[in-house]
Amino acid sequence: MPSRRSFLQAAALAPFLSFTRIESVVLKPPRLKPGDTVGLVCPAAPAYSRESVQITIESLQALGLKTKLSPHFYDRYGYLAGRDADRAADINAMFADTSVSMIMAMHGGWGCARLLPLLNYDLIRRNPKILIGYSDITALLLGINAKTGLITMHGPEGAATWNAYTVDWFKRVLMAGEAVTFRNPVKKEDTLSQTKDRVTTLKSGKARGRLIGGNLTVLSHLIGSSYLPDWTGKILFVEDVGEDVYRMDRMLTQLRLAGILDQIAGFVFGKCTKCEPGSGGYGSLTLEDVLIEQFGSLAVPAYAGAMIGHLADKFTVPVGVDAEIDADAGTIQLLESAVR
Structure with a gap:
C-alpha cells in the first residue's frame, strides 16, 4: 500500500509533471519563404542517383528555394546512407544551422528508427524548423514530435514527383500557412x-x-x-x-x-x-x-x-x-x- 507521504509527494509534483508533458506542447516551425535554404539529408537509404539529386535541387530552385547537402549526404554503409552516428549528426547539424529553414529527406528506405536515440532533442526544441518526408521518415516525424512537440510534416521527399497537385498542397501548407x-x-x-x-x-x-x-x-x-x-x-x-x-x-x-x-x-x-x-x-x-x-x-x-x-x-x-x-x-x- 502506498504511504500517505508518497501520496503527498505525488500531489506536490503533479503541477510540474503536467507542465512538462510534451503532449501539451505545440511547437510550430517558421513558414518557408522564397530565398530560404532547404537542407537535404539521407537519414535512411543512400542517395544512389546523382541525377535524381540534381532533379530535386532544380525542382526546389523552381520554387524559389536554395539547397544545401548534409556533410554525409553521399555516404553509404550497405543499405544505409552511412553509419548511424553520422546520419544522426547530419540531422542535428541541420537543426543547428541557422542558414537552413527546412530539412528534407531525399528519400526513405530503412534506418531512421536507428537514429532516434542519437538525436539532440534539446537542440531541436531550441531551433524549430520544418522537417518533411514520408515512408521511413515516419520514425523521425513521430519521434521528434513526441520528444519536442515540434509539428513535423508528412509530405514530399526530395525524390518525389514535383507535379502541380503536390506542389500546390506543399505551398499552401508550408509557405502560405493556410489552415487547409x-x-x-x-x-x-x-x-x-x-x-x-x-x-x-x-x-x-x-x-x-x-x-x-x-x-x-x-x-x-x-x-x-x-x-x-x-x-x-x-x-x-x-x-x-x-x-x-x-x-x-x-x-x-x-x-x-x-x-x-x-x-x-x-x-x-x-x-x-x-x-x-x-x-x-x-x-x-x-x-x-x-x-x-x-x-x-x-x-x-x-x-x-x-x-x-x-x-x-x-x-x-x-x-x-x-x-x-x-x-x-x-x-x-x-x-x-x-x-x-
Whole structure:
C-alpha cells in the first residue's frame, strides 16, 4: 500500500509533471519563404542517383528555394546512407544551422528508427524548423514530435514527383500557412462516374483531434518505445507500400491489441500502393475487407483513400496539428496553421 507521504509527494509534483508533458506542447516551425535554404539529408537509404539529386535541387530552385547537402549526404554503409552516428549528426547539424529553414529527406528506405536515440532533442526544441518526408521518415516525424512537440510534416521527399497537385498542397501548407481542408481530386475523365482516387467511408461521422501518423509499418514497429505520443483523442492516419494484405491486417491488429485503436478519436487510411491480394487472388481477403472489418466496428469516424502515401499526387499533412475529419465527405480540415 502506498504511504500517505508518497501520496503527498505525488500531489506536490503533479503541477510540474503536467507542465512538462510534451503532449501539451505545440511547437510550430517558421513558414518557408522564397530565398530560404532547404537542407537535404539521407537519414535512411543512400542517395544512389546523382541525377535524381540534381532533379530535386532544380525542382526546389523552381520554387524559389536554395539547397544545401548534409556533410554525409553521399555516404553509404550497405543499405544505409552511412553509419548511424553520422546520419544522426547530419540531422542535428541541420537543426543547428541557422542558414537552413527546412530539412528534407531525399528519400526513405530503412534506418531512421536507428537514429532516434542519437538525436539532440534539446537542440531541436531550441531551433524549430520544418522537417518533411514520408515512408521511413515516419520514425523521425513521430519521434521528434513526441520528444519536442515540434509539428513535423508528412509530405514530399526530395525524390518525389514535383507535379502541380503536390506542389500546390506543399505551398499552401508550408509557405502560405493556410489552415487547409484536404480533399481528394474530383476527376471523372471519360467515364460516367469517378474511378480514381475515390474515398470509402468506413465509419460515418466527424471527429476532432491532433493529427498523428505516417507509414503503418514504421509506426507499428515503434510501439512500446518512448517515440510515440499519447494516443488519447488523436486522429490517426496511416499509409504503406508493397505489403501483402495479411501483413496489413497483422499490423492493424497490433494497433488494436496495443489499445491504440480504442484511444483514438478518428482514423484516416491513405493509400497502400501495390498492396493487392497477390498470388492468393481474390480468394484472399482484400485490403478493403480488412479495413471494413477493423474499423467498421469501432465507435469513431473512419475513412480510406486519402491522398497520403507512396503516390505522385500527395498532401502535405502536418503531424501534431489540431484537425477535424469528416468520414462521409472524405476530408481533413486543419483547425490552425501548421507554421508560424
